[in-house]
Amino acid sequence: MTDLALDLAVYRYEHTAALLDGSVDIAGVDATWHTAPVVTDLFQAMVQGSYDVAELGLTYSLRTWDTGESPFLALPIFPNRNFRHSAIFVNADSGITKPEDLAGKTIGEFALYGHDAGVWPKGILSDEYGVTPDQCRWVIGGTDHPIPSFDWIPQPVPDGVDVRHAAEGQTLAGLLESGEIDALISVDVPEALVSGASSSKIRRLFGDYESVERDYFRRTGIFPPMHLVAIRRELVGQPGLVEAVYAAFAKAKDLAAAQYLKGALKQQMASMMPWISQLFAENRRLMSDDWWPYGVAKNRVAIDTFLRYHHEQGLSRTRLTCEDLFVPELLTS
Template sequence: MSAPLDIGVYAYEHTAALVDGRVTVDGMDTTFETAPLVTDIFCRMLEGRYDLAEFGLTYLLRTFDVDDAPFMALPIFPNRNFRHSAIYVNTSAGIERPQDLAGKTIGEFALYGHDAGIWPKGILSDEYGVTPDQCRWVIGGTNHPIPAFDWIPQPVPAGVDVRHAADRQTLGAMLESGEIDALISVDVPLAVLNGSTAIARLFPDYEAVERDYYRRTGIFPPMHIVAVRRELSGRTDLLQAVYRAFGAAKDLAERRYLDDAAKQHMSLVTPWFSKLFDDNRRLLGEDWWPYGVGANRKAVDTFLRYHHEQGLSKRLLTSQDIFVPALLDT
């Protein structure tokens, strides 16, 4: 058996079988560790605590611009989400359509170019002609103040106005008060959850907009991948075993929903879940959360283009550049 591997991953339902030991990595002595916040896993990976770990796509790409880039990617996508729903506006700011964001002050969660911000900014540019340099940006925590993430490179392109919120400020409160006009955030502002009329989503019927986006593009936006230390990136047997294990854990989660469909998902407490499951299956297919390069190349290359266009990567990368050679044919 090979030397022990330490792997960090958030305990989603599709990774839970790895964390609790129901699924193991063939021929490998592995320890899976999770954390209360997924960014804790990112930080620990950068500190050298893990051999492989879940990693935000932008966090990975930022390391490609440093000397001796430490990581490569496995085409495993633990976190993905449609992000039209991540754009919020103050209802008194005069923002009725995406084009009205030009000239506005926009908050962004955590850092300029977080994973859930790169996607909507790219979509706003591609489909509505609104580019980041047309806006002013304030970085911070949505519901709780957070300091700047000084443990990861934070490039800001020339010509883009970016500042960090004050120590005790939250972007959610700033949006509700009108201090900022809009917000792009992975976190939902508490004011929205509490029913405030001062904040609305830019796309009120975001589900319909996001479903239409998928129909047109085939993209289910990935946010995170699994990163591996570059010195391990040539270990074909190891990487293939890890890839299979993550796939097996995901298959268990998907199989549960397929098996429960015959009983109208009685094991779940969410009403009308079976209708949602049927709708999603018709749109997204039998494997609605695919791993592998082939099924995700367009989405990943789109993100890589957005990352470069937004001034966060010095060069335009492709899937061929970031994924380990052993898994390029997946």
């Protein structure tokens, strides 16, 4: 029998590298793999019909549901996840010393009103600190490089929320440095903060963000997913296909995780990062050996939370469920 020819796309992470280099195959699939230097280029190509299966940001996937029946269903594969208290930056002269001080302020947000790394912190700010998006003013743009509006995806803005796009040539980091905005929520860390520029006025809202994020995980069990893997709806009926794609992604991820376990025997000598052995040991104690889980069961609380945030923030007309989002064949995964 001839294998099914499919175009698939994913960013090159350590846990997807085995797919892209051909070390892991998808049973029954003649796979042509694609990647890109910027992950949102993959999102745009998937939305515009270039791929059969591809990584897609959670909010990008959910926004397609408000244009009629979404052309996609999701596989419970989460190639990108990150804690996001560390994604909130403030101007040191803004008077913002605690989360509650964000109320009434002007805040920049990367790329979209409600990008994946923005939905999570805005939801957390609302749940835990009482700061809701309608209490702030929002400016959308690029962090260190100007970017145009993403006109290839719906960009809903709820009533009562003040949102505008940065002017041509402006960057959010520049606006934050100058004090034209008070804070920034962004997947990208401003270059001035990474470089350690002594003159920069940019700092994180949560200075000891690691401790805050570890406490968040202890309390909630949530390691926030940012992206999932989407499949074109018309392919879901292909016998065994979604199970085979899921199995291949899981195998590639497990191979990458196994390298950390193997590396622990040799003090992680393949890495240039000092004290990574101690970090790995701390993470295993907190998060177990399955610290990057796929499947619905281990991610249901996190996904349900994101779906609630997306609806509460006016980005989804209806509050979707895991049963709406994921392919039926993998709901018990």
